[in-house]
Structures are given as structure tokens and as C-alpha cells.
Amino acid sequence: xxxxxxxxxxxxxxxxxxxxxxxxxxxxxxxxxxxxxxxxxxxxxxxxxxxxxxxxxxxxxxxxxxxxxxxxxxxxxxxxxxxxxxxxxxxxxxxxxxxxxxxxxxxxxxxxxxxxxxxxxxxxxxxxxxxxxxxxxxxxxxxxxxxxxxxxxxxxxxxxxxxxxxxxxxxxxxxxxxxxxxxxxxxxxxxxxxxxxxxxxxxxxxxxxxxxxxxxxxxxxxxxxxxxxxxxxxx
Amino acid sequence: xxxxxxxxxxxxxxxxxxxxxxxxxxxxxxxxxxxxxxxxxxxxxxxxxxxxxxxxxxxxxxxxxxxxxxxxxxxxxxxxxxxxxxxxxxxxxxxxxxxxxxxxxxxxxxxxxxxxxxxxxxxxxxxxxxxxxxxxxxxxxxxxxxxxxxxxxxxxxxxxxxxxxxxxxxxxxxxx
Numbered sequence: 001x002x003x004x005x006x007x008x009x010x011x012x013x014x015x016x017x018x019x020x021x022x023x024x025x026x027x028x029x030x031x032x033x034x035x036x037x038x039x040x041x042x043x044x045x046x047x048x049x050x051x052x053x054x055x056x057x058x059x060x061x062x063x064x065x066x067x068x069x070x071x072x073x074x075x076x077x078x079x080x081x082x083x084x085x086x087x088x089x090x091x092x093x094x095x096x097x098x099x100x101x102x103x104x105x106x107x108x109x110x111x112x113x114x115x116x117x118x119x120x121x122x123x124x125x126x127x128x129x130x131x132x133x134x135x136x137x138x139x140x141x142x143x144x145x146x147x148x149x150x151x152x153x154x155x156x157x158x159x160x161x162x163x164x165x166x167x168x169x170x171x172x173x174x175x176x177x178x179x180x181x182x183x184x185x186x187x188x189x190x191x192x193x194x195x196x197x198x199x200x201x202x203x204x205x206x207x208x209x210x211x212x213x214x215x216x217x218x219x220x221x222x223x224x225x226x227x228x229x230x231x232x233x234x235x
Numbered sequence: 236x237x238x239x240x241x242x243x244x245x246x247x248x249x250x251x252x253x254x255x256x257x258x259x260x261x262x263x264x265x266x267x268x269x270x271x272x273x274x275x276x277x278x279x280x281x282x283x284x285x286x287x288x289x290x291x292x293x294x295x296x297x298x299x300x301x302x303x304x305x306x307x308x309x310x311x312x313x314x315x316x317x318x319x320x321x322x323x324x325x326x327x328x329x330x331x332x333x334x335x336x337x338x339x340x341x342x343x344x345x346x347x348x349x350x351x352x353x354x355x356x357x358x359x360x361x362x363x364x365x366x367x368x369x370x371x372x373x374x375x376x377x378x379x380x381x382x383x384x385x386x387x388x389x390x391x392x393x394x395x396x397x398x399x400x401x402x403x404x405x406x407x408x409x410x411x
Binding site for chain 2: 094098099100101102103104107108113116117120121122123124127128130131132133216
């Protein structure tokens with residue numbers, strides 16, 4: 001049995017396993033840290049910056065999803081500073097692309113929308129970018145709307161790590177980053193795609209959806225994917 | 236005490252927010268005991284009056300007329316409420332922003348016309364280059380997102396404002 005380490009989360013002393021991240025320990029102990037790009041069962045990439053926490057003795061904020069615990073670590077998961085940073089991160093996600101809840105299949109079941117509401121984002125304080133983005137409808141079953149993509153890369157990791165097909169990748173840099181299937185081939189023509197739909201289930205917004213659903217009708221089950229990983233690890 | 240004054244207007248939107256405003260059942264009676272609606276699509280006044288306590292603005296800023304009305308409402312009102320997703324985020328009207336407005340008008344009124352093709356210019360306001368949410372055009376004091384916002388949320392916000400309090404939507408906050 002591995003030796004446990006003692007960490008403090010919001011004042012409470014918790015025994016954690018070395019190698020676990022702050023986010024994993026927090027979630028296992030019912031402490032809420034918001035996150036968008038993190039999904040249980042996938043590798044963590046620290047892309048969305050919503051899980052930033054304060055760690056005592058460290059001057060900058062650290063992402064909880066990629067920071068491993070160590071003996072004596074003390075973490076603050078919520079403070080006025082963190083709330084303010086998380087709100088900014090959320091508002092910038094909205095400003096970057098064209099998120100129109102009113103016409104979205106995932107409205108009411110969207111993780112981005114829910115996080116904004118939970119964090120009291122009543123409006124976006126930054127000028128909207130209004131990029132002109134495409135919608136890939138070439139796949140017979142699924143659709144990819146870049147307007148709603150937050151580049152969390154959950155689909156990329158799900159396809160590579162759970163399905164083992166690695167159809168998806170992020171191309172470009174910074175504001176020009178785009179999700180691409182098979183080096184820019186349209187989704188419907190991607191020969192490595194098994195059409196399993198796991199990427200769709202992993203997507204936290206309406207960027208990926210099954211065809212045929214109307215506004216507010218698309219619900220997703222990312223927990224099923226997390227379970228796949230834990231079942232495989234258990235074997 | 237004199238009755239307070241509420242003004243409402245409808246910029247680039249679908250009027251759904253005004254429908255929601257009217258849908259607050261008996262709540263509207265209580266509201267009208269405290270305030271009169273002195274301007275808006277629901278009343279006859281031709282010009283936004285001076286000294287309005289609360290301006291409730293639905294819709295995004297899409298045309299020259301929208302901009303002028305928003306500026307007038309701001310100048311003549313104490314508090315401005317952006318009502319609904321169009322006013323708060325640009326929402327559906329802003330989906331035209333990727334397309335130059337001239338191209339858009341030609342697609343609809345020239346290519347899409349079966350009779351008398353031509354972009355209308357008389358009696359219609361010029362479109363702005365880009366649709367913007369209200370706060371990009373004027374200072375907004377209170378944002379009430381939703382498509383439309385629930386009648387209860389509108390009643391809550393207006394009641395709080397009329398009592399001189401700053402409304403906190405809390406769990407009533409929602410987009411879409």
C-alpha cells in the first residue's frame with residue numbers, strides 16, 4: 001500500500017495518494033473546483049484555466065487539474081481573487097467565438113452555460129470577436145459547429161485515449177486554433193473515424209452534436225466515458 | 236409619492252422579451268401601482284420622455300435608429316436595463332456579423348427577390364456595420380439575460396429597482 005500524504009483543502013486535512021492531482025483529491029472529497037477541459041478518465045491538459053487554485057507559498061495561481069499533491073500542500077479553492085479570474089476566463093471564452101444559446105442544441109445542458117450562470121456572469125465585459133467560422137456537416141450522423149467550440153480538447157483526448165482512433169487534433173496557434181479531423185479533412189471523409197460518437201458525448205458545449213436534434217434537445221453522457229476508463233483500469 | 240416612470244423599447248429582437256414582460260400575470264398589477272409605463276411598443280407616446288426612472292431595452296443595436304433610440308433612452312433615464320440575450324450578448328441578430336451588411340441585403344432583396352429586386356433605402360434605417368450588444372453602445376446598469384428572461388425574473392428586477400435596490404439575479408440568472 002502506498003504511503004499517503006496529508007494535504008489541506010480549504011482548511012480541511014485530507015489524506016491523499018501521491019500522484020493524485022489537487023482536482024482529483026478535491027473531487028474525491030466533495031470539494032468543488034470548477035473545470036471545463038478536465039474530464040475524469042482522460043489525461044489532464046490545463047487548457048481552460050477554470051480550476052486555478054491558490055497554493056500557499058506559491059505566488060501564482062496553479063491549475064488544480066495538472067498539479068500533483070505533495071505532503072503539506074495547502075490549497076484554497078475559492079476566494080474573491082479566484083472568482084474574479086474564473087469569471088474573466090469564462091467571459092473571454094464567450095467573447096472569442098459565437099455562442100448563441102438561443103439556437104443551440106445543448107442549451108440547458110451545456111457546461112459552459114452552466115458555469116457562466118453559476119459564476120454570476122450576467123454579461124461579457126469584453127468586445128466580442130465575432131469570427132466567421134464554419135460548420136462541418138459532412139458526417140452522416142454528427143455535426144461540428146466551430147462557433148461553439150471552446151478548444152477544451154476533450155474530444156481529441158477521448159478519441160485518442162479511449163477510442164484509440166485519434167481522428168481529432170488542434171491545429172493553428174492562439175486565436176487561430178481550430179479543431180481539425182485527420183489533418184483538415186472533412187469529418188465525413190475521415191477514414192480513421194469509427195463513427196462511435198464518443199467525441200460528441202465528451203464535448204461540454206453544443207460544438208459537437210448528433211444530427212436531428214433541435215434547440216435544447218441534445219443531452220450528453222460524459223460520465224459513461226469516464227466509466228469506460230475506470231473499468232479498463234480495474235481489469 | 237409620485238408614481239415612478241418606466242420606459243421600454245424594442246431594438247433588434249423578436250419582441251419575445253416584451254411578451255415575457257406582459258406574461259407576469261397579476262404581478263403587472265402590483266408593478267403598475269408603483270410605476271407607469273410611459274414609453275414603448277405598448278403605449279402611444281411618440282418620443283422617449285425626460286425623467287424616466289427605469290429604461291428597459293430589448294434587442295441588440297443593429298441600425299442607426301436602434302443606436303439613436305438607445306442613446307436617447309440612456310440620456311433621459313436614470314437606470315438602464317438590458318433585457319434579454321439580444322440586448323446582453325447580441326444573440327441571434329449578431330449572427331449576421333460575419334457577413335458584410337451590403338452582401339446580406341443583396342442576398343435577400345436582390346438575389347432572393349422574385350419581384351422588384353433592389354435593396355430598400357427609403358423609410359428604413361441604415362444597418363450598422365456590426366450588430367452589437369447594448370453595452371457596446373451605451374452604459375448599461377443591469378443585465379437580465381434569457382431568451383426570453385422569465386416573467387418572474389423581469390418582475391423581480393423591476394420591483395427591486397423601483398425600491399431603490401440593486402437586483403441580484405442569483406439563481407434566476409440564465410442564458411438562452
